[in-house]
Each structure stands twice: as structure tokens, then as C-alpha cells.
Amino acid sequence: MKKYFDKKNNRLVVISQLASSQYWDNLWSLKNLSEAIRKEGENKLVIYHTKKFIAPGKYKKILEGGCGKGQLVYSLNNLGYDVYGVDFAKKTINKIKEIFPELKVSYGDITHLNFPDNFFDGYWSRGVIEHFYNGYDMATKEMTRIIKPGGYLFLTFPVFSPLRKMMALLRQYPDFNEKNINKENFYQFILDSNAVRKDIEKLGFEIICEKKYNGILGICDELPIINKIFKKINSNNLFIFKVLRYLLKKMVPSSFFAHSILLIFRKSISKETY
Structure with a gap:
């Protein structure tokens, strides 16, 4: 894994392996997926902030766009939310359906979702937007379309932290030059949180909470x-x-x-x- 400093966009570019659907299917191909989902479902960060802003209830609709193994869908479903999950890792989605047929998970593209406008009270996006090499605009516009007025967007991504900014200043990362990298090996961006916040605010959202972690x-x-x-x-x-x-x-x-x-x-x- 190699990191480059993209000075123009104030972010890091991580080159390793393309984060394709096949990549995620292989990563999540666990023998005991059921145990992994139950074990990882107790995510205190997710549970605390979801309950803080959206009271549990069968009429409270929440989507996780890019739901992966489905552990968040499993957890929030147990708390009483009407929760949905969408992911483009088809084998993983099919496996979840076999193990937990009661969960509303489906195969799909988060930039073109099959839900009505203003449908969800909340949308969780955990570690997704950083994987779009050509930008996350289509994904965030779709989030905006399906979240109800007054609804919530919970967005996580790897952050260009003060430590990483200091290392960039000390030239610990080579400069990013698009001509010198293989886009087929692009894994993710490490994003500037201020830039992301401004992009989301332009879509008609207001920031109400910010928490750095890990x-x-x-x-x-x-x-x-x-x-x-x-x-x-x-x-x-x-x-x-x-x-x-x-x-x-x-x-x-x-x-x-x-x-x-x-x-x-x-x-x-x-x-x-x-």
C-alpha cells in the first residue's frame, strides 16, 4: 500500500488494489459469516449516534448505503428500526439473505438507488465515499434525494488528520501525479473533512455533529x-x-x-x- 499527497485537493491518494465488488466479496468471504455479523453488530459509535438523533421505531426508516457484511443492518434491525442495506458485492448480499432472510438487504448501486424521493429518516455511509476515484458527487446527490427533509446523514471516511497533514508538510508522502500511477490499483482517498463538509452543505444539509475516532x-x-x-x-x-x-x-x-x-x-x- 502506497500513499501519495495530492496537494491540489488537500488529500492523500492510496494505491493498493481496486476496491471492486470482487475485492469486497473476497474480503468478506468468511466461513462463519453469521458469527461475524453478530459479533461486529454491536458498534457503539453507530448505535449511540443513531439513537441520539433518531428514536427507535418500526416507522423509522434507515438505509446503510454500502452495507458490506450487513452487521449494521442486523444491529439496527434488532433495535427496532425499519432498516435497509444496499451493496454491490453480490455474493456477500446473497449470503446474508441465506443466513438472515428477515434482513432487508439488496444488491445495488448507491449512485442509482431504487427508492422513492424523501424516503429515509436516516442514511448511514460508512467508509464508502472515499473509494470513488472520479468523485463522490453522484453518491451524495442520491443520498440527498432519498433522505427526508429533516432527516439525517451519518457519514464516515478516513480523514486527513493533523498527523497526516504534518507528515505531508514534512514530505513523508511522495507527490501525487496522475500520469505516474495505475488507476486500476486505486484503493481510496484520505479526505479533507472541511472539503467534504462544504460539499454536503451545498446540497442542503447542516452539520450538527463531528467526531474524529480511531x-x-x-x-x-x-x-x-x-x-x-x-x-x-x-x-x-x-x-x-x-x-x-x-x-x-x-x-x-x-x-x-x-x-x-x-x-x-x-x-x-x-x-x-x-
């Missing part, structure tokens, strides 16, 4: 030496190492080291929002 992952992702140390700590189940892991997570400030960011927007009640 500070440990952020520092491990950028500093190989720290990554090696943390791997050793993480692989040991002795009590002292569990305490050390807990303390490190508390001590590493996500405001500076964050790997990802959650932006929560509320759609304007005005009719002309897209």
Missing part, C-alpha cells in the same frame, strides 16, 4: 514502528496488557491522530434541497 489506528497506520509495538501489545491477553491497551486508547488523542471521522448532517426542511 486514534490508535491512525497512528499505527502512519508510523510503522508504533504499529509493531502495538501489535505485540494487542496480541497478548495477559491482564497487564489489557490494561495497557485500554490506557493507550484513552491517552492517544483522536483529535490529532484520528484514522476516521464521523460527520452528521441534518437535511434542510426546504423543498429545494437537490
Whole structure:
């Protein structure tokens, strides 16, 4: 995996492997998908913020665009929401349907969704918009179309954090030159949160919450030496190492080291929002 600094757009470009539907199907081809969905479904960040802004209820419709293994759909369904999931990894979607036929997951393209206008009270997009090499405009315009006025957009993506900006300033990333890379190996962008926020606000949303998170992952992702140390700590189940892991997570400030960011927007009640 190689990162380049795109100075023009104030972001990092990650070259590794194309994030195609086949790539995700292979990544998610677990023997015990059922166990993985149940285990990963208890996402405190997702549950807390969903319940904070949208009270559970069978008439509260939520979509996860790019639902992956379906763990969020599973979790929110258990909380009582009318939740849907869409993903373009067809084999994974079919497998979820076999295991959990009650879940409303479907194969589809998040830039062309088969839902009516103003249909959802909430839309979760977790780690999706960064994978569009030619920009996320079509995806965000479709989000705008299907979210109700007054509804919520929960958006996460890898963030161009202060740590990463400092490393770019110190020229720790080679300069990005489109002519010198193979687009077929494009994996994702690490995005400037201010730029994303402005793009979404132009579509008729207001920002109501911003939370940087995964500070440990952020520092491990950028500093190989720290990554090696943390791997050793993480692989040991002795009590002292569990305490050390807990303390490190508390001590590493996500405001500076964050790997990802959650932006929560509320759609304007005005009719002309897209």
C-alpha cells in the first residue's frame, strides 16, 4: 500500500488494489459469516449516534448505503428500526439473505438507488465515499434525494488528520501525479473533512455533529514502528496488557491522530434541497 499527497485537493491518494465488488466479496468471504455479523453488530459509535438523533421505531426508516457484511443492518434491525442495506458485492448480499432472510438487504448501486424521493429518516455511509476515484458527487446527490427533509446523514471516511497533514508538510508522502500511477490499483482517498463538509452543505444539509475516532489506528497506520509495538501489545491477553491497551486508547488523542471521522448532517426542511 502506497500513499501519495495530492496537494491540489488537500488529500492523500492510496494505491493498493481496486476496491471492486470482487475485492469486497473476497474480503468478506468468511466461513462463519453469521458469527461475524453478530459479533461486529454491536458498534457503539453507530448505535449511540443513531439513537441520539433518531428514536427507535418500526416507522423509522434507515438505509446503510454500502452495507458490506450487513452487521449494521442486523444491529439496527434488532433495535427496532425499519432498516435497509444496499451493496454491490453480490455474493456477500446473497449470503446474508441465506443466513438472515428477515434482513432487508439488496444488491445495488448507491449512485442509482431504487427508492422513492424523501424516503429515509436516516442514511448511514460508512467508509464508502472515499473509494470513488472520479468523485463522490453522484453518491451524495442520491443520498440527498432519498433522505427526508429533516432527516439525517451519518457519514464516515478516513480523514486527513493533523498527523497526516504534518507528515505531508514534512514530505513523508511522495507527490501525487496522475500520469505516474495505475488507476486500476486505486484503493481510496484520505479526505479533507472541511472539503467534504462544504460539499454536503451545498446540497442542503447542516452539520450538527463531528467526531474524529480511531486514534490508535491512525497512528499505527502512519508510523510503522508504533504499529509493531502495538501489535505485540494487542496480541497478548495477559491482564497487564489489557490494561495497557485500554490506557493507550484513552491517552492517544483522536483529535490529532484520528484514522476516521464521523460527520452528521441534518437535511434542510426546504423543498429545494437537490
